[in-house]
Amino acid sequence: MKYLFFLAFLLAAPLTPPALAAVSDPAEMLRDPAQEERARQIGRELRCLVCQNQSIEDSDAELARDLRRIVREQVSAGRNDADVLRFVHDRYGDFVLLRPPVKPATWLLWATPVLALGLGLTLILAMRRRRAAAAPPGTAEDLSAAERARLAQLEDGRSP
Amino acid sequence: MSAAGDRRPAPAQGPGGAGAPPSPSRRRLLLLAPLGVAAAAGVGFYAMLRGLGTGSYDPKGVPSALIGRQPPEFSLPPLEGADLPGLSSADLRGAGRPVLVNFFASWCVPCVIEHPQLMRLAREGVPVLGVAYKDKPADALGFLRRHGNPYRKLGVDLPGRVAIDWGLYGVPETYLVDREGFIRWRWAGPITDDTLKQELQPLLRRHA
Numbered sequence: 001m002k003y004l005f006f007l008a009f010l011l012a013a014p015l016t017p018p019a020l021a022a023v024s025d026p027a028e029m030l031r032d033p034a035q036e037e038r039a040r041q042i043g044r045e046l047r048c049l050v051c052q053n054q055s056i057e058d059s060d061a062e063l064a065r066d067l068r069r070i071v072r073e074q075v076s077a078g079r080n081d082a083d084v085l086r087f088v089h090d091r092y093g094d095f096v097l098l099r100p101p102v103k104p105a106t107w108l109l110w111a112t113p114v115l116a117l118g119l120g121l122t123l124i125l126a127m128r129r130r131r132a133a134a135a136p137p138g139t140a141e142d143l144s145a146a147e148r149a150r151l152a153q154l155e156d157g158r159s160p
Numbered sequence: 161m162s163a164a165g166d167r168r169p170a171p172a173q174g175p176g177g178a179g180a181p182p183s184p185s186r187r188r189l190l191l192l193a194p195l196g197v198a199a200a201a202g203v204g205f206y207a208m209l210r211g212l213g214t215g216s217y218d219p220k221g222v223p224s225a226l227i228g229r230q231p232p233e234f235s236l237p238p239l240e241g242a243d244l245p246g247l248s249s250a251d252l253r254g255a256g257r258p259v260l261v262n263f264f265a266s267w268c269v270p271c272v273i274e275h276p277q278l279m280r281l282a283r284e285g286v287p288v289l290g291v292a293y294k295d296k297p298a299d300a301l302g303f304l305r306r307h308g309n310p311y312r313k314l315g316v317d318l319p320g321r322v323a324i325d326w327g328l329y330g331v332p333e334t335y336l337v338d339r340e341g342f343i344r345w346r347w348a349g350p351i352t353d354d355t356l357k358q359e360l361q362p363l364l365r366r367h368a
Binding site: 049050052063064066070089090091092093094095 | 223224225232294319326327330
């Protein structure tokens with residue numbers, strides 16, 4: 001049961017929303033809450049190149065602030081998400097995208113979960129087949145006369 | 161259980177058949193597998209640490225997206241009092257020889273470290289063009305008075321927007337623009353004596 005809870009937790013963890021952005025200077029925010037939300041969504045896709053494991057929405061670095069401002073300017077100018085992401089990607093390359101694009105250089109990266117799952121399943125199946133072959137399930141007919149007598153004796157002794 | 165004297169004989173098995181328990185050599189192999197993995201990881205970590213030491217491996221290094229491309233369109237005003245022209249993308253289009261574009265700031269300590277190398281390049285006749293990044297004009301001027309001026313042209317990028325068009329993520333950063341006007345090289349961090357000898361000078365010779 002405990003194990004099940006743990007599993008459920010693991011499965012649910014990626015679904016929980018990320019912690020509130022560390023940076024929430026009201027002066028930076030757009031007036032229109034819908035646009036501000038869109039700008040945040042875009043910002044969470046972009047890596048801060050100064051503190052590299054944070055998105056520009058989470059980082060307090062100067063460069064992240066500049067990029068947040070650029071994202072907001074473009075959102076309020078009516079450019080769509082893909083355009084804004086392309087603007088930053090053109091300047092900073094694949095590394096700035098927290099979700100790497102699918103292309104030949106990243107195929108292996110994207111395929112790794114599927115490959116690992118396949119390998120695990122193959123291993124489990126192979127081991128099960130081997131175990132099954134090593135110990136074929138026995139039936140009562142396989143028992144010798146002495147074993148059958150012993151079995152009967154045990155069963156009698158158990159039932160009152 | 162052990163009372164049963166006549167046990168069912170084990171199923172017949174060919175050597176190494178599907179039902180065979182791991183043979184001793186195979187078992188030893190399985191025991192060695194974790195050791196092998198640990199050894200491989202050790203070699204990998206050693207290589208990474210060595211690379212970190214010699215500078216050939218930098219986990220924080222970001223490859224420039226502008227290599228092989230032309231610089232972005234820009235036009236930066238001159239630094240008042242420096243008596244140098246400003247810098248714009250037109251200055252980089254087909255200069256006829258490779259030029260360096262150096263982003264610096266007076267508040268940047270590594271910039272002080274690399275400055276002697278820039279001065280040397282300028283003395284050797286390499287065109288060094290500067291961009292003062294997010295620097296108050298008076299501070300930038302003070303920096304040049306104190307450490308010398310290697311720049312033929314100098315643009316002031318107070319908001320740092322042109323720098324973002326270049327894909328800059330820190331100062332100092334230096335770009336090599338070849339004679340046809342394409343960006344060939346980007347160095348993020350100070351140009352040390354080693355950088356100069358091992359990277360920049362061979363590049364300048366190749367693109368001369």
